[in-house]
Amino acid sequence: MHQLAKWIVIGFVALSSLMTTGCYDRQELEQQAFVTVMGIDKAPNNMVDCSLQIAVPKTPGSGGGSSSGSPLSAAAPLTFRAHSITEALMMANTSVERSITLSHLSTVIFGRSLAEGGLQSVIQPFVRYREFRRTMFVAVAQGTAQEVMASNKPVLEHSSSRMADSIYVMGGRVGLFPVTQLNDLITAMETPHQDVILPLYAVNQSIKDNPKGGAIKSGEVFQPGSEARSGGNPVEWIGGALFKGDKMKDTLSGTDMIYLRMLRGTVKTTNIDFQINKQREGAVGIYIRKERSPDIKVVLSNPVKVKVTLAFDADLVSEPATKQASVISREDKIKRLIEKKLEEHIKEVLKKVYNQDKLDPIPLSNHIRGHFRTYHQFVSYDWTNKLKTLQPDVSVKLSIRRFGKRLEPVTER
Structure with missing residues (x-):
């Protein structure tokens, strides 16, 4: 009887080892390309231009000297034209040396023409694909998402993820733009009699043409892409894009956005x-x-x-x-x-x-x-x-x- 119990225990341990997970599908950090910002624009023939900004890990400088950049500074955005977002992500693996992963994706920017035509066709992967988190921030570009991503030159932050967090924390303090997550967009699309508003990202052409600063050209106060200023980041985040269902219908200035957020009770100061x-x-x-x-x-x-x-x-x-x-x-x-x-x-x-x-x-x-x-x-x-x-x-x-x-x-x- 004692011998039988011994063999039962040995058999149980042997079977248990077959059911435990292994590390055959592991991916080391050095084998992954972390996408931090994604832009989606409308393209001809019912295709989409999917722009990816990939974090480039760097070894911090040793000693007292300052290191160049951040340990997760971003490379220039890459754009792929495909029939869908998932197809574009697969295409990215043909020219990026590491496996594309979305675990650090913080912001998704939709181009204005795509938003005005409707997001229904591109929103499906965000609902089904496991790597897309509903806590991601979503926004609309005044022009194209590709232009916004290419023109972005942060004043302080080098990490795209940290930049997104800083912007949206500031949004709750100043009220000039809404703070909208993917879950808010999907919920508004699925809920009757409820609409959503997304923040507007715009490129200030005068800053882009003269990045070192100079005389301030005429502009408008709190209007996306038209701020009267000199120097700094060409990209401005101000105002909001109003949606009816999945289609963008109108825009609000930064000042109007403050008053709307007062009505929503989402602006603290x-x-x-x-x-x-x-x-x-x-x-x-x-x-x-x-x-x-x-x-x-x-x-x-x-x-x-x-x-x-x-x-x-x-x-x-x-x-x-x-x-x-x-x-x-x-x-x-x-x-x-x-x-x-x-x-x-x-x-x-x-x-x-x-x-x-x-x-x-x-x-x-x-x-x-x-x-x-x-x-x-x-x-x-x-x-x-x-x-x-x-x-x-x-x-x-x-x-x-x-x-x-x-x-x-x-x-x-």
């Missing part, structure tokens, strides 16, 4: 300047912090009415030179001026997005679900056509907490 009159004699500048989430009430009347209440804390950071009394004595007047300006601008954005474009990126549809007894009734409701006559009512409650380091402006005696 930001700076805003208001011109006090048409002569632009001066501006009132405030630093805003979100006090609480937006209070939104939707009435399904004809037309649909929306009441939005926003509450903010603010620091006064600038005001026009004046010989008037201390700012404390004028606090109520300044507060009413800022509240009125905020209400006007936010209402303009609502009319543009909802009345003109008939889109719902906030989405307000989340606030009407309780009006329907069943999900089928909610889906069948003609929400899109109701948006063109939607009547917004915006109320802003501002609390000015601080007035800066002094109470009186600097004036000439």
